[in-house]
Amino acid sequence: MGKIFIVEDDQYVSRMYERIFRLGGHDVVFATDGESALKVLMNANPLPGVILLDLVLPKKSGLEVLTEVRSDTKYDSIPIAILTNSVHPEEAEKYLALGADKYVIKMDSQAKDVMALAEELMSKGRSTSK
């Protein structure tokens, strides 16, 4: 099973996810801003099994990262879950249309549910590879 790639700028949140994923037996890769997220992805070998992408990020936003990743066919098979505390839940559809596979509000979801979601996405892969 591939690694879980977490793009999250808040160290406490990322540490929390790291903890639960490691407890769940997963390998985790991190990036704390949009630009480094794209670099990590470029150098990744093998590619991560799933990307958990925050939206509000330094340097490049989650939206930009999503757009760039989805414009490159190399990453077509990687599922992406938007993991955000955005206060605009109605924007979910916009991100799903841009190629995100899930849209989750961090604050309203328990860490174990996020892990279950990541595992599900990794095992099923992308339902509609474009």
Place this chain on the structure above:
Amino acid sequence: MNKVLERQIKKVFGSVDNVPKDFLPLIELISTTYDHSEEDRLLVERSFDLNSKEMSELNEKLKVETASLETRTKEAEDTKHAVLNLLEDIEEEKKKVDQLVILRTKELDDEKARLLASINSLSFGFIIAGIDHTILLNNRSAVELFGFKENEHITFQAMSAKFGEKFDIAAEAERCVKSGKVCNFKEILFEKKVLRGIISPIIQKQGTELVIGYVLLLEDVTEARALERSRDEFFSIASHELRTPLTAIRGNADMILDMYADKLVDKDMKEMLVDINTSSVRLIDIVNDFLEVSRLEQGRFELKKECFDIREVVDKVVRDLKSMTEQNGVALLYIPPGTPQPPVCADKNRVEQVLVNLVGNSAKFTKAGSITIHTEIIGRFLKLQVIDTGIGISEQNQNLLFRKFQQAGESTLARDVTQGTGLGLYICLLLISGMGGTIGVEKSELGKGSTFAFSLPLFE
């Protein structure tokens, strides 16, 4: 023989018989002459008599005539006086009326001046136009708004040209005049400004109603909009900033309770962690409610118009909450109507949110008995009731329930803060009114229970 002659003969001759016979023919002649003269005298006398009678008659007549003439003259004189008096009175009245007219004109002028001053002091543009779009009155704000020169008279053509293609003022005004109803324009883009506009028909109500023109109000809301936006941005950013640390607090507390339960041997420590977890969840609810209220109040929430059967929503809510209420020994029931009900037109997820809130509230305050959901069609609306057998709400508190930060029985400061944010029902009110329905306490009795109800428009 003539008597006078006889007396004179008797004086001369002593007796008629003594008159010598020779004188007799003469005497005879004299006697006849006498008689004739006597007759003449009588005739003359009579003639005189006659004349004097006529004269006196004429005189009488003259007197009567004179008297009548005098009366008539007097009457004429009186009439003349009366007419003169009348003329004087009229003159007097006219003066009074003139004065009144002057007074009233002044009053009207004052009134007009006050009205114009009021209109001119308004911060929004005020324009009155006739049915042919001739501008009859406009205030200074309108002049400033359009960037015309001071004292320049606004013409409809000039105004229309300023609006350009973004706002067809002629078409909109005509629509308003035709319908006879007030038309509202939330956002008119004009140059670099954002305007709010109202076109209101002027209706004359003598006999049949007739639209004789319209009032156009224009408010520059550019700054207000910017302020609103910054308030919303502040709320968004503040909420987002709060959410991130809350995610870590909740997530970590969750994980300890979940994955390290066996290591939590100290009872107090475990309780403390549970408290941290519960409080963080509550704080998350509060942040969510605050954000929701801010967005709903600003009308920045798009409510969908879906056509669906209310039964789907009720069934789902009953399924989701049944175990929760039954844990407390309270039954959650839905008695669907015998015949299917027509679909409603509303935002399905939001209706579910409201129903969850109402059932949740009932569950909080019902320790035994049941919570029953009932639906029925009333006119063009569907009414949904949530009937509980809980503690009930006093009448005075029923009115406060749907206000911000209110809970029955408590003042804002004395609220039972463990029960919620005090925003739940207020959010329900904003949502249901946004969907074109109403919501309220239908009835409630202390110790017996409460019935909350909301209505939703049917799909047409």
